[in-house]
Amino acid sequence: MNAVEIEEAISALAEQPFDAEEFPFAFLEAFGNKATTIKRLRSGASNKSDIGGVLQTNHIHIKVCPEGQVTDAIRELRDSSATKNARNRVKYILATDGVTLEAEDLLSDEPPIVTPFKYFPDRFGFFLPLAGISTVKQIRESAFDIRATRRLNNLYVELLKDNPEWGAADRRHDMNHFMARLIFCFFAEDTEIFEKEDQFTATVKQMSAPDSSNTHEVISTLFLAMNTKAADRDTAGLPRWASSLPYVNGGLFSESVDVPRFSKIARSYLLHIGNLDWKKVNPDIFGSMIQAVADDDERSALGMHYTSVPNILKVLNPLFLNDLREKLDEAEENHRKLLNLRNRMSKIRVFDPACGSGNFLVIAYKEMRAIEAEINKRRGEPDARSAIPLTNFRGIELRDFSAEVARLALIIAEYQCDVLYRGQKEALRDFLPLDAMNWITCGNALRLDWLSICPPTGTGVKMHGDDLFSTPLDQAEIDFENEGGETYICGNPPYYGGKLQSDEQKEDLELTFRSTRVNWKSLDYVAGWFFKSAQFASRLDAHAALVSTNSICQGQQVPVLWPTLNSQGVCIRFAHTSFRWANLATHNAVVTVAIVGLSPANKTYKKHLFSISEDGGTISREVANINPYLVAAPDVIVEANSKPNNNLPPMVFGNMPRDAGHLLLSPNERDELLSEDQRSEKYIFDFRGSDDFIHGKQRYCLWISDKDRDEVRKIDGIRDRLELVASARKQMKAASTQKFSSRPHRFVQIQGVAKRQSIIIPRHTSERRSYLPVGLLDSKSIVADSALAIYDAPLWCLSIIASRLHRVWIASVCGKIKTDFRYSNTIGWNAFPIPSLSGKNKEDLTFTAQEILLARETHFPASIGKLYNPDEMPADLVAAHDHNDEVLERAYIGRRFRNDTERLEKLFSLYSDGSNPAVPRASGNFVGEREQG
Known part of the structure; x- marks a missing residue:
C-alpha cells in the first residue's frame, strides 16, 4: 500500500x-x-x-x-x-x-x-x-495534501467513467484544464480570494439538483462568471447566484466553459473535496502528489511522486541560493547593497526543463521570497510588493496535467507568500485578476529550443491573447523583466536506461546528439538534458544543476558523454555524490542518484563536493577540481585497456558452451553418467559461473579436448549428448556457432583453462556488499562466461580484488546494471592504478589472501552470498579483510586511508599522473575472444 x-x-x-x-x-x-x-x-x-x-x-x-x-x-x-x-x-x-x-x-x-x-x-x-x-517530516505533518490527492483522483476516475470521451486524446487537455479550475476554486474559497467562505462549493450544492442532472450546467455558469469582467456582466446574462464570484481569468477560465456531466457519486466527491480545508495546501508537496491523477499508466503509483524539500535544496542551495544568502549577510543593514541585491533577484530566471508539477520552481520561488522579505524588513519596507515575477520561473513539461498543475502551484505559492510577508489584505488586493503570462510550456524538452522558452533577453515566444493555461508554444510571447539577469537551470529529468527507453525516447536522444559523434545508444535518457543544459549554459553564461542516476558518472557512460559535455565549454562547479532518493512507495522505494552542477568553464569558481556522512548528514568540501566521476581529482576519463597495468596477469571472460545445455550437467545427471560408465569421470569438470560461485550452487560440464574427441564417442552417455549439441548448433542463428556443429565435443568460446588454479570474479555483484566476492578454484573447475577469470595467477592478485580499494574503484568506473556492480576486466582490472609492489608486499598480500580464504573455510558450508551479506558477515572474515586492506593501503600511502573518498582520490591521482605505464587502449569492453585450435 x-x-x-x-x-x-x-x-x-x-x-x-x-x-x-x-x-x-x-x-x-x-x-x-x-x-x-x-x-x-x-x-x-x-x-x-x-x-x-x-x-x-x-x-x-x-x-x-x-x-x-x-x-x-x-x-x-x-x-x-x-x-x-x-x-x-x-x-x-x-x-x-x-x-x-x-x-x-x-x-x-x-x-x-x-x-x-x-x-x-x-x-x-x-x-x-x-x-x-520512511517519510520526511514534511509529509508526516501534511495529511491534507495526500487526502486531497486521493479525493481528486476518485473524482477524476468517476468523471471519466461517465464521460469516456473526455478521456480521449483530443479531449484529455480539456479534462486536465477542468481539474485545474476546480483546484483553484477550492483554494480560492478557503483563502478569502472569493468573497465568501466555501462560496464555490456551497453554490454548487445549493443550485445543482441532488440527482446531479444539472451539476455540469451550474459549474459551467460559475466558470463563465470567472471569465467575465465586472463591466460586461450585465450583458452576459449571468444569473444573480453566479455574479458574486470575481473575475479571475488569466487564461484559467478562458476558452470553453464546457464541463463533464456528473453522476450522483461524482457530485458527492466534489462536495467532499470542497469541504476540505484548502488553506493547508502545500504547493511544493501537493503538485507532486497529484501528478499521477491524470496519467493512466502512473495512477497505480498515486501518492508516490514526491521530491522532498531537503533533496530539492541539495540542488538549489549550491546552484544559487547560498550565494544570495551570503550576499544578504554581507549587506547587513546597508540599504544600497540591499537594494542592489533585490534588483539582482528580480532578474534571476529559474528554468526547469523537466518540471513535472513544478516543485523545483515552487521551492526556488518561496526561498527567494524569504530572502526578499528579509531585505524589505531591513530596508523598512515590509509591505513592499514583490519584485520577483512569476514569469521568471520557467518550465517545460511533457505531461499536460502536470504542466497545468505546475502553473497553478506557482500561483498558489505567490499568494501564500504575499499573505505571509505582506498580509492578507495586501495579498488579496494584488491577486486578481490573474496575470496572463505563460511560464510553463507543455512539450518535449529534448525537441524544443530552450532559448526560445528562456531567452537571454526580454524577447521570447509570442503570447496569444491572455491565455495562460493552454497556449501552444508557437503562439506565446512573454516579456519578462530580467534582461541581463542570471539564468539557473535545475530539475530532476527522467532517467531511463537504454533498455527501458521507448522508440520515441531513443529518437529524442538521436535528435539531441545528431550534431555530435556521440554513441547515444549507450546513454541514459537523462543524458539528453545534460547535453542541452551544457549547450545552454555555455551560450548564455548560465549555470545548471540536475539530479541524475549516478550511472552517467560511472562506467562506460563517462567516456561517451563527458568529453562532449566538456567540449561545450562547461565544467563541474559542484556535485553531490551518490545518495538514495526516496519516494512514498511502500518500503520506501529508492533510486541511487547524484547531483551535478555545471558552469561555464571560462571562469574561476570555488568548487564544492558534497557527500552523505555516516550519520546521514551532509559533508561539504571545497576542492580544486571535480572530475566526471565526481571525485576531487584531475579531469581524467578511465578508458578500457587491452592489457593490465604494471604487468598484472590478464583477466579474461569465462568460457561459453553455446550447447543448448547438453554439455552441462546437474549433480543428478553427473551421477547418472558416472553410474553408466566410469570412464566419463575424466571428462567431467566443475562448472562455475557467477551465480554458482556466489550462492554455492553445484553444476558440472563435459570438458573434452580435440585429442579425446574420438575416445569419448565410445561412451554412450557422452556420445548421445554430443549428438544433441551438434543438432542444436545447426539450428542456431549465428554462423560461427553453426560451424561448431562439427565439433560438438568442445565449447564454442574458450578463454582459458587453469593448470594449477584460477581466480574467479563474478561479473555482476550486489552493491550492498562491502567487498567483491572473488574466489579461488582448482584446475578441475571451468569458469563460465558469466564470470571473469585469472588463470594460474599468484594469490596476491586475489587480495587486490578482495580489497576495499578495488571495490570503490569498480563502483566508480565500471558502472552498474540495475543496482548491481558490473565488473569490466578492461577498466576494472586492466586500468586499476597500483603502485609497484615489492617482493615483500606480494608476500604479505599472499598471506592476507590466505587469511581471507581460511576465514571462509571455517564457516563451511555457508555460501559466499551469505558470508558477504553486510548484515551477517562473520567477525573473523571482517577482520581478515580489514588486515588485507591495511597491508595493501600501506603499499599506496604508508598508512590506512581514512575513507572511500580518500581512496578514490588517490586512485585517480595515480591514474592521471603518469605513474601507470602507457598501455594500448581498447575500444571494447572485454579482451578479444580466442578459440581453441
Whole structure:
C-alpha cells in the first residue's frame, strides 16, 4: 500500500461506528497487514500484549479502553513489561476510547498525538513507518495534501467513467484544464480570494439538483462568471447566484466553459473535496502528489511522486541560493547593497526543463521570497510588493496535467507568500485578476529550443491573447523583466536506461546528439538534458544543476558523454555524490542518484563536493577540481585497456558452451553418467559461473579436448549428448556457432583453462556488499562466461580484488546494471592504478589472501552470498579483510586511508599522473575472444 491508499483506509475507519473489539485489527489492516497476520494476532498466536491489548512485534502496542481513560491507558502501555521487552521492539503505543486517541513514538523525538478520534486520520502520517514507508517530516505533518490527492483522483476516475470521451486524446487537455479550475476554486474559497467562505462549493450544492442532472450546467455558469469582467456582466446574462464570484481569468477560465456531466457519486466527491480545508495546501508537496491523477499508466503509483524539500535544496542551495544568502549577510543593514541585491533577484530566471508539477520552481520561488522579505524588513519596507515575477520561473513539461498543475502551484505559492510577508489584505488586493503570462510550456524538452522558452533577453515566444493555461508554444510571447539577469537551470529529468527507453525516447536522444559523434545508444535518457543544459549554459553564461542516476558518472557512460559535455565549454562547479532518493512507495522505494552542477568553464569558481556522512548528514568540501566521476581529482576519463597495468596477469571472460545445455550437467545427471560408465569421470569438470560461485550452487560440464574427441564417442552417455549439441548448433542463428556443429565435443568460446588454479570474479555483484566476492578454484573447475577469470595467477592478485580499494574503484568506473556492480576486466582490472609492489608486499598480500580464504573455510558450508551479506558477515572474515586492506593501503600511502573518498582520490591521482605505464587502449569492453585450435 502507498500513502494515499493508507489515508483512504484510515479515513474510512474513522467514519465508521467505533467498534472497540475490532479497532486494533482494523487499524493494522489499514496499514497493509495481510489477513494471515491479522488472524494470528486475533487468535493470540502472535499477540504479545500483557495488558489486554494488541501488540504486533516490531511495530505497535494498542489498547482500547473505557471512555475517559485514554491517558491512563497510554501510561499503562508505556509501563507495560511487554512494551519494554527489547525482543518485541515496540515502536509505537496507541490508546483510544473511540472519543479521544493518544499515541507516542517511543523511538524518536516526535511529539505525542492527542486528538479527537474522528480527526486522527489527519495525523495518519505519524504512523506511516508501520507500512514500511520512511517519510520526511514534511509529509508526516501534511495529511491534507495526500487526502486531497486521493479525493481528486476518485473524482477524476468517476468523471471519466461517465464521460469516456473526455478521456480521449483530443479531449484529455480539456479534462486536465477542468481539474485545474476546480483546484483553484477550492483554494480560492478557503483563502478569502472569493468573497465568501466555501462560496464555490456551497453554490454548487445549493443550485445543482441532488440527482446531479444539472451539476455540469451550474459549474459551467460559475466558470463563465470567472471569465467575465465586472463591466460586461450585465450583458452576459449571468444569473444573480453566479455574479458574486470575481473575475479571475488569466487564461484559467478562458476558452470553453464546457464541463463533464456528473453522476450522483461524482457530485458527492466534489462536495467532499470542497469541504476540505484548502488553506493547508502545500504547493511544493501537493503538485507532486497529484501528478499521477491524470496519467493512466502512473495512477497505480498515486501518492508516490514526491521530491522532498531537503533533496530539492541539495540542488538549489549550491546552484544559487547560498550565494544570495551570503550576499544578504554581507549587506547587513546597508540599504544600497540591499537594494542592489533585490534588483539582482528580480532578474534571476529559474528554468526547469523537466518540471513535472513544478516543485523545483515552487521551492526556488518561496526561498527567494524569504530572502526578499528579509531585505524589505531591513530596508523598512515590509509591505513592499514583490519584485520577483512569476514569469521568471520557467518550465517545460511533457505531461499536460502536470504542466497545468505546475502553473497553478506557482500561483498558489505567490499568494501564500504575499499573505505571509505582506498580509492578507495586501495579498488579496494584488491577486486578481490573474496575470496572463505563460511560464510553463507543455512539450518535449529534448525537441524544443530552450532559448526560445528562456531567452537571454526580454524577447521570447509570442503570447496569444491572455491565455495562460493552454497556449501552444508557437503562439506565446512573454516579456519578462530580467534582461541581463542570471539564468539557473535545475530539475530532476527522467532517467531511463537504454533498455527501458521507448522508440520515441531513443529518437529524442538521436535528435539531441545528431550534431555530435556521440554513441547515444549507450546513454541514459537523462543524458539528453545534460547535453542541452551544457549547450545552454555555455551560450548564455548560465549555470545548471540536475539530479541524475549516478550511472552517467560511472562506467562506460563517462567516456561517451563527458568529453562532449566538456567540449561545450562547461565544467563541474559542484556535485553531490551518490545518495538514495526516496519516494512514498511502500518500503520506501529508492533510486541511487547524484547531483551535478555545471558552469561555464571560462571562469574561476570555488568548487564544492558534497557527500552523505555516516550519520546521514551532509559533508561539504571545497576542492580544486571535480572530475566526471565526481571525485576531487584531475579531469581524467578511465578508458578500457587491452592489457593490465604494471604487468598484472590478464583477466579474461569465462568460457561459453553455446550447447543448448547438453554439455552441462546437474549433480543428478553427473551421477547418472558416472553410474553408466566410469570412464566419463575424466571428462567431467566443475562448472562455475557467477551465480554458482556466489550462492554455492553445484553444476558440472563435459570438458573434452580435440585429442579425446574420438575416445569419448565410445561412451554412450557422452556420445548421445554430443549428438544433441551438434543438432542444436545447426539450428542456431549465428554462423560461427553453426560451424561448431562439427565439433560438438568442445565449447564454442574458450578463454582459458587453469593448470594449477584460477581466480574467479563474478561479473555482476550486489552493491550492498562491502567487498567483491572473488574466489579461488582448482584446475578441475571451468569458469563460465558469466564470470571473469585469472588463470594460474599468484594469490596476491586475489587480495587486490578482495580489497576495499578495488571495490570503490569498480563502483566508480565500471558502472552498474540495475543496482548491481558490473565488473569490466578492461577498466576494472586492466586500468586499476597500483603502485609497484615489492617482493615483500606480494608476500604479505599472499598471506592476507590466505587469511581471507581460511576465514571462509571455517564457516563451511555457508555460501559466499551469505558470508558477504553486510548484515551477517562473520567477525573473523571482517577482520581478515580489514588486515588485507591495511597491508595493501600501506603499499599506496604508508598508512590506512581514512575513507572511500580518500581512496578514490588517490586512485585517480595515480591514474592521471603518469605513474601507470602507457598501455594500448581498447575500444571494447572485454579482451578479444580466442578459440581453441
